[in-house]
Amino acid sequence: MNCTEIYPLIHAFVDGELDLVRSLEVERHLSNCTGCTARCDFMRSLHSALQNSELSYSAPDSLLKKVQHMIGGSVQERRRNDWQWIWKWLAAGATAIAVVTLLLRPASVSQHDQLMAEAVSNHVRSLMQAHLMDVASSDQHTVKPWFDGKLDFAPDVKDFVAQGFPLIGGRLDYLGGRAVAALVYRHDKHLINVFVWPIARGSAATSQTESRQGYSIINRDVSGMRYCVVSDLNEKELGDLADLLGK
Amino acid sequence: MSVIDPQAEFERIVLPHLDAAYNLARWLAGNDHDAEDITQDACVRALRFVGGFRGGNGRSWLLTIVRNTAFTWLKKNRPQAIVSIDDDALAEIEDKVESTAAVRSADTEVLRAALADLPLEFREALVLRELEGLSYKEIAEVTEVPVGTVMSRLARARRQLQEHLNRKGQA
Numbered sequence: 001m002n003c004t005e006i007y008p009l010i011h012a013f014v015d016g017e018l019d020l021v022r023s024l025e026v027e028r029h030l031s032n033c034t035g036c037t038a039r040c041d042f043m044r045s046l047h048s049a050l051q052n053s054e055l056s057y058s059a060p061d062s063l064l065k066k067v068q069h070m071i072g073g074s075v076q077e078r079r080r081n082d083w084q085w086i087w088k089w090l091a092a093g094a095t096a097i098a099v100v101t102l103l104l105r106p107a108s109v110s111q112h113d114q115l116m117a118e119a120v121s122n123h124v125r126s127l128m129q130a131h132l133m134d135v136a137s138s139d140q141h142t143v144k145p146w147f148d149g150k151l152d153f154a155p156d157v158k159d160f161v162a163q164g165f166p167l168i169g170g171r172l173d174y175l176g177g178r179a180v181a182a183l184v185y186r187h188d189k190h191l192i193n194v195f196v197w198p199i200a201r202g203s204a205a206t207s208q209t210e211s212r213q214g215y216s217i218i219n220r221d222v223s224g225m226r227y228c229v230v231s232d233l234n235e236k237e238l239g240d241l242a243d244l245l246g247k
Numbered sequence: 248m249s250v251i252d253p254q255a256e257f258e259r260i261v262l263p264h265l266d267a268a269y270n271l272a273r274w275l276a277g278n279d280h281d282a283e284d285i286t287q288d289a290c291v292r293a294l295r296f297v298g299g300f301r302g303g304n305g306r307s308w309l310l311t312i313v314r315n316t317a318f319t320w321l322k323k324n325r326p327q328a329i330v331s332i333d334d335d336a337l338a339e340i341e342d343k344v345e346s347t348a349a350v351r352s353a354d355t356e357v358l359r360a361a362l363a364d365l366p367l368e369f370r371e372a373l374v375l376r377e378l379e380g381l382s383y384k385e386i387a388e389v390t391e392v393p394v395g396t397v398m399s400r401l402a403r404a405r406r407q408l409q410e411h412l413n414r415k416g417q418a
Contacts, residue, residue: 008398008399008402011398011401011402011405012383012398015376015383015401017382017383017398042350042409043405045350045351046350046377046405046408046409047377049350049351049353050358050362050373050378051377053354053355053358053359054355055355055358055359055362055378056266056270057266057269057270057273057274057282058266058269058270059265059266059268059269059286060269060279060283062283063265063269063283063286063287067262067265067287067290070287070290070291070294071254071258071262071294072254120259121258124258124259124262124263127263128262128263128265189380213259213260213305214260214302214303214304
């Protein structure tokens, strides 16, 4: 192919949007053409200039407040909805005893659902409230002692920078009615929250993967601790981190 | 069996992408005040429609709403900003290749001015690609044009940006 044919493909090539066959054709052309190579260099330098400079605008606090007010304004209505839901449920034939047994059951499906919904919402909140971390450090020896005295257990804190999951910090969080450790990892541009808390002795070990509201969640039980890993990262790569945590 | 709670859905699906929504609105509107109004308006719409959101990419979904809200707003308040561009015109090959020095030496404010100077459709394609990191397919969905048009808009946007920076570099 000559320059005129290659030119329309160069943008897609630099953007990583070209299929393999045509990418190879472009690469072959580039190895013999200084003009097109210079054009690629320009696009790459433009790309990094746009990425590095602070050109993106963040939502101002005034807007965040307005939007939060918009969705928080009808808390009353939400409570009413909850009650309606309970009445419907009762009307459907559930007796008070059924409710009591449900509450006493150690790991019912609905409890799991509720816990996972809570885990996702903790993850989302941590990303938007500028409260991702209480202790920002890639050093596991800084993060681990930070939890001392703040929790009734000592979470195992490891950095997996060599495997592509650098530890970037930790914070305290509250999940399923108890204080938990939240470890924050990064993978490319994705942030990952790992919630850690001790599980009851003798409870069956869990290892499951699920997806909720576009977030992947992996639960793993490792030596008496539950690791609940939440991110918008795909399940496969998130599984790699879960495997590392389980080692 | 559960009752859909739009506020909770909004909190999960829309709220994490508020910065991306504002960034797009800010680049389309050109100032803070109008961008805030447009984003807020888009959030009102998103809250209304969030019950109908059937999974998929929440960010693209929200950005589509922001984009539509912004264009409606611009048509009403600043019709001169919307100049239809000829999408059939292909980006022509540069007859001479400028050095990349103009880009490397350009500081944030020069880049900001160059980007703001682009026609609306070129600017939004470049903002969605370079600042928000959307794929061609996602940009096509948000801006409601075919992928081929996205490619040609990006190519032409980059070329105009380069010309702007070269002019600055010579001045």
